[in-house]
Amino acid sequence: MSNHESQTPRLILENEIALNISKLTLWNPQCKKAHDLVKRLMKSYQIKPAGMLIHGDPGTGKTHFAKKLKGMAFENITQDVLDDHKKRPVIIVTAPKQSTIPKMVNILLEELGDPNPSVGSLTEKEYRLYHALKNLCVQLIIVDEIHDFLPSTSKGTKSSALAWLKGLMDNTLIPILLLGTDKALLIQDIYKELASRIRYTTAFVKFSVEDDQMSKFLFCELVQSLVEQFGSKANILKSFNFIQTDSNGCCTFSNESLLLRLYVATDGIPRGIRDFFLELNIEIHTEDNFKANLPNLAQIYSMLDPISINEKIDFNPFSVDMKVIYKYLKMNVKNAEGKNEEN
Template identity: 25%
Template sequence: MSSPLTDPLQRKPHTVAFLQRTFRNKQFDEATEAIRRSHKTTQGKNPKSLMLLGPSGAGKSTIVDTYRHFYPDVAREDRIERPILYVSLHARVRVNDILSALLDACGDPEPDKGTTRALIRRFNRLASSLCVKLIIIDEIQHVLPEHTHGRTQEAADTIKSITRDTQIPFVLVGLPHASRLLTDTIKGKHEEDQLLRRFNASVEIMPAALGSKAWKNLMAGYQQIIGVPCINLTDEEMLKRIHLATSGLHGFVSNLLEHALEETDGKEQVCIKHLARAFEFTTGSLSKVGNPFLLPMPQVERALALRANV
């Protein structure tokens, strides 16, 4: 039998160890607290939902996955309890697609069968039987049409209806423009009937700016958890090279370091040649400015300046 060191289909042990560690920073803790605040309003008179927004790679999924880890399914003698119900949407979904995804996550054998009203009623019953206390919908921007408010309002009304009937808050996770779900309404909707008033203030996860304390702290944090000898990630030149490679996005940094770790044996130091190789395995390979870990520093600084002026 192959060991993890010889099996080409397994990540190396030091890579796996890195991926199992959770990096926490101020944004992570603030977002987690915001989710908890919404979670605590479940089954209350006025449950408050939340939107967690940010660009792809900002770390939203890591925050949500970490939070879900603390509320796993519970097997009782006569049933399963699912404290947190999680679904992730795909492109161009309609309201019935959302309801079907929620029913499927509840274990419904025929999640696509029925009218919208029937799907909602069935979901409400199942959510109650599973003792669901929080509903998380990821990639919520996929419910937003480009040129019409109708589907947006329909999705908003469905979420509002479920929250009202079940007293379960939602956490809606998506790209920044998903905030339209709270602000786009059909003419004539009364303020007291809108979804916005049922939500706490949105939390937006932003990439760390080059030169900011947040960026240096982020890289210092990764330096601590990488788990193997590593080049100084907080060196001024490295801070610039990595920012050019990742745009300061948490998820992109993690992805870069994951690939860099796969380039080593776990004993040798992760150095710039490993980061250069790792960059070619990430979406950064599509970069028009070249590989930030191979470019001379004047070119790196010029590329950063051009990006800042865009």
């Protein structure tokens, strides 16, 4: 057997695990709350214009949540209906970085399958857009990165692009879910008429292990779920099983030093945690007899993209003494308390 042939099963397994890791979304309390609000939002379909805003730091799971929503919507429609009628109950688009109407129209048309989304006058394209939304029975429009669509103007300046978005709500009576960073909250100041149609607002936040036991448990639960994606190789990562359950069903935390190192490395942001395990997956399937010890984890951390790691630290959490980790966490709590006092 050639070397290429012998590597094929390993590559298939590696790719399968990577796909599972990248798609994993835990239905934690903030997701459940958002989902309940979305269900309430969708009761406004064809009744009144309504919107919802989910805001939070990059990487906190907003886009993953939206993709899960879309998947859940399609799960309720049989394949023959999808094939025969080409229904699109939920569509997701990423807002253009320029606050202009034509760019948003083009992006929506492309998502709806228009063969020439950039062809025609704005009026012609709007007609095609409204026609497609009706024919495809769209019941929820999700616009990600909505903060990029806000005008780069002074506070209180009305935006024609946001006015168009309000018109889309009014004319189609299709609920719109907006996702963005905390900058998206400026909609309330920039265009109050659009803001008045946003019936629900909720935040997605990163995990915390310093003083919130529930958040610490959810952080460990996400890590444990990621470990489970490794199947037969999960035993290599047994040190990442941070939750132990006794005979009475009570949960306790274990291996807290590694738990805290991983938390500091990723700042408790789901995207960073997933990216760390994606890199870990590559190493496990590249290096024979890979061990998840601190030197190897430190090497993996050093290879991560800057957007995946904690930008507030200038040290490698897997190679420093635990005193450095504890000092950082103590300072982190103090800074958080200071911000709360300011608010």
